[in-house]
Amino acid sequence: MxxxxxxxxxxxxxxxxxxxxxxxxxxxxxxxxxxxxxxxxxxxxxxxxxxxxxxxxxxxxxxxxxxxxxxxxxxxxxxxxxxxxxxxxxxxxxxxxxxxxxxxxxxxxxxxxxxxxxxxxxLRATLTSVEPHVEEAGEADVAEALALLGWSPEDLDAALPPRIAYGGARHLVLAAATRDRLARLAYDFDGLAAYMTARDLVTLQLVWRESEDVFHVRDPFPVGGVVEDPATGAAAAAFGAYLRELGAVTVPATLTLHQGDDLGRPGLLHVELREGDARVRVSGAAVAIP
The missing domain is CATH 3.10.310.10 (Diaminopimelate Epimerase; Chain A, domain 1)
Structure with missing residues (x-):
């Protein structure tokens, strides 16, 4: 600067x-x-x-x-x-x-x-999201997103179906069936940017479930001019709402999201879901860059 x-x-x-x-x-x-x-x-x-x-x-x-x-x-x-x-x-x-x-x-x-x-x-900050919501993702839209990513329908985890989730911004959630599929990310940058702009999506939230409450995630962000976001709090909030909506976790729950490992910038996000409160809490540390 x-x-x-x-x-x-x-x-x-x-x-x-x-x-x-x-x-x-x-x-x-x-x-x-x-x-x-x-x-x-x-x-x-x-x-x-x-x-x-x-x-x-x-x-x-x-x-x-x-x-x-x-x-x-x-x-x-x-x-x-x-x-x-x-x-x-x-x-x-x-x-x-x-x-x-x-x-x-x-x-x-x-x-x-x-x-x-x-x-x-x-110092650790915990943000409380705006009121989240989750909506269906059309079959044709999902098929187009997979094609732009170079994924096939067989690459998806059937237990975590595609959805569009919102926790302050809109994200298409796609769950990979394997960690290897998540690790191999190479996509049509311009094509995906146009696809996301047309659908008011900020990132794609690509996830792989390691265990009941541990996930690995990646977030392409071509609409912002960035190939991949290394740690994405807005998408984490949306993902928490997605898991609650699907009944894929038992609430109350505290989830751990690993992001940035594939970029060499490991990050750790914690997502808290509370009973009787739809809003999602996302927490993490931060440090000044010299």
Missing amino acids: TSDTVPVPPGGEILRYAAFTTRPDGGNPAGVVLDASGLSTERMLAIAAEVGYSETAFLIPGRAEGTYTVRYFSPLLEVPFCGHATVASAVALAERAGPGHYVFATPAGEVPIEVDKDADGV
């Missing part, structure tokens, strides 16, 4: 954090602007493109303590919600103001976040 290429925000800092990890070279990197007051949409998009991460979060402080209006930009477009940039932003705030409660007013709705410090001194 250079100030002579893109105007520096009024707050003077464009921070970089890795989310869902305690290592700067793990998880998913996000840009964070803690005071984006006065920045136009065009300037936010230009900054996000220059930073080059899958998303950059732009925060505008609210009147009440701990409240912020937040917008999220990929290098190509604005997205309604981004989990990893939310976690990164909340940890960045907690490093300056201390652990506690924050509320982000996002384009998708209000997202509360709790930041705690564990016994090792690591």
Whole structure:
């Protein structure tokens, strides 16, 4: 990021954090602007493109303590919600103001976040999603997605059928029958981008179930100009809603999602489903990138 290429925000800092990890070279990197007051949409998009991460979060402080209006930009477009940039932003705030409660007013709705410090001194943020929902995925749409991925119907796990899930953004969930199928990801970038744009999908949530409560996931993100998102909190929230809707887990449940291993940026996401509360909680650590 250079100030002579893109105007520096009024707050003077464009921070970089890795989310869902305690290592700067793990998880998913996000840009964070803690005071984006006065920045136009065009300037936010230009900054996000220059930073080059899958998303950059732009925060505008609210009147009440701990409240912020937040917008999220990929290098190509604005997205309604981004989990990893939310976690990164909340940890960045907690490093300056201390652990506690924050509320982000996002384009998708209000997202509360709790930041705690564990016994090792690591800050961990837990976001509570907006009200999620799950819908059927048409057979023709699924067939087209599989063709663009280079998958066959036999590559899918019959116990976890395709669905479109929402927890702040829309994701097509496809479950692989084997870890090997998930590991071999090579797809038609332009074709999948067009497919997803036409259906208002932010990522594909590709998953493989290792055990009752442990999953491995990958998220192609061509609509944002990114081949693959290394750790995707919004998709994790949607996936939690998907599992609840299918009855594929026993609620209450805490799930562990491994993401980024195939990219060499391992990340760890925890998804909590509570009885009597449809909203999904996603938690993880974050660390500043030097």
